[in-house]
Amino acid sequence: MFLNVSHLSVRYAGQPQPAVDGVSLGLQAGDIGVLIGPSGCGKTTLLRAVAGLERASGGSIHLHNETVSDEHHHTPAEQRRIGMVFQDYALFPHLNVGRNVAFGIDHLPRAERERRVAEVLQLVGLGDLQARFPHELSGGQQQRVALARALAPSPRLLLLDEPFSNLDVDLRERLAHEVRAILKAAGATALFVTHDQLEAFAIGDVIGVMHEGHLHQWDDAYALYHRPATRFVAEFIGHGVFTPARILQQGDNVVVQTPLGNLLDVEECPLPSAYPDGLCDVLLRADDILHDDDAPVKAQIVRKAFRGSEFLYTLRLASGETVMTHVPSHHNHAVGEWIGIRAEVEHVVTFERGAVAATPPAPGELRRAPIHAPVIAPAV
Template sequence: MSALLTLKDVAIELGGQRIVDELNFALEPGDIGCLMGPSGCGKTTLLRAIAGFSPVTRGTIELHGEVVSANGKSLPTEQRQVGMMFQDFALFPHLNVADNIRFGIEHLSAEAQQQRITELLQRIDLNGYQKRYPHELSGGQQQRIALARALAPKPKLMLLDEPFSSLDAELRELLAQDVRQLLKEEGITALLVTHDQQEAFAMADKAGVMYAGQLLQWNTPYSLYHEPEHQLVADFIGRGVLIPGKIRDNQLHCALGVIDHEVLCDQGDHDVTFLVRPDDVIISDRDNADLRAIVVGRGFRGSHYLYTLELPDTSQVLAVGASHQPLSEGTQVGINVDFDHLVVFDSNVCELPD
């Protein structure tokens, strides 16, 4: 199966500054991709280039194997069959719901327009809202209408620029799941830009982490979390800490003791940094634990607490505990470690790839 969207060695400069640098990835038809990263990393600039709003300095952007952007070439946005959903929804305040959705399909017959509007309103569970205006809708309802409007022309590719950022956290995750289901039902390939990992995990088949204009890793969300290829990816995805250690005789010697793991075999003796996630640390009875630690911080997360634990050498790790049995700060606890996925980096120097 050929990719629907392919980026090859894409570089983008704005005002003489390199914003995106030698970026490569592809999306298969029907897949939902996500670009994550801190503000200013270049992800929105890249999305605009895919839409045709910004030129590329080098490399190519292809849709269905056709080059739509290259240095000196840019297919107009309206010819790319790309839908765009913006951060602020961008609904027309003077148009009702039906006319907002109708905006991109006015070339169809009146009957076809009405059929598509009715179909989409049913799919987003807002049937009967045709005559309402944007100011009469909640934020979540506006988001659904904006999505329906973008989907109405049946674009080949849907681009979503932080579409849930103005909504509260619980609604964001719920809508992300709803949007994924709708995109899958419509069979539309999509690319989402966000800094929110939960949105990415709820929506994406493939995801990537950008930093300073570079794509550090492109893989499934599961692989980004459990198998990060770069310290910046490990630091950005999920909660965790990076701890120094030494590999000696195929064992990891560190503040958590001596760890045996298959990934340590044949690595040779050298200094490393390794990743410790909250799910790697198990709080247990002090008398039946390998190590002891002191609770120095805690955060309530509803079903659980996220604890910060200080080890004897003052290193800190995170751990999860049930919320119905809270531990007070200053409490000494026992801990065991269980690394299903041990992620080790060669040094504690965090460099960008060449």
């Protein structure tokens, strides 16, 4: 691993709980990792500890086979060869673009410095804007200047702390794709912090979901959505609800009974003995529920959100359970209307009934592609 964080904890004086509590993660060279979670979950503190701006109270950080932090040693931030891009860009208003980018490489000979400035500005698509000043640039351009300045010294690792939070929504997603392409072109290894799922999915090779100082899952976007390791991840990522279910053995088959009917022919589904009396909660994503006028199960629309090409309907079944579904926007049904729905679940994800959403995996159980928690059965 290029970056290896092992059982890292960070505790602030006077705080009863650690800001970061026993976090372990690894990042391969050239990969982009993203930390995501609600405000106050510890993701920025973790980033600052990797940078050397916060001293760890436990655990270790290894960067490119070098120990930069453990119980005996703390390498100062300025010696870690780590670049940082901040939320507020931190550009010098009195310096033009070229001099801003050159700020961290003043030790280089002038010709080499100018060549490197031109190189990174070309990389971020601003090769013709060296003479402009920050106030003459758009927000997206300013952010790319900040990225070029961080890349100029050729850091071993690049850290980005919510760099798009000051930009409008459309620009954030577009810039996330652009920054990913820039980082990949530069061959950079990066760790990125955001609270925005679309940003995380757009930029990350691997994504970590944090809550209350714990890292609940470190995985790719597909696994976070379809194979959440904890109930918190299942609730935090995407649109979905939990509904009561029961796992039964019927002959040689395992059946998952739900308010929308039985989920049949599932592989690797737990035996009923996995839960008391087979009772559990099943995760139903909005894309697991299909609008079908001929379906025997009907549900009432209680809320609708227009998303352009589709509606996100919140539905209530006659039994009282709530589910959600994406429906093409030309199916414009009214709130209060009853429509037919059916379940088409390709990943059956179950949890202990009433389990606490914020419970992280036990120490040592966090891994990519979790097997035991939750219990998952791809439908056949």
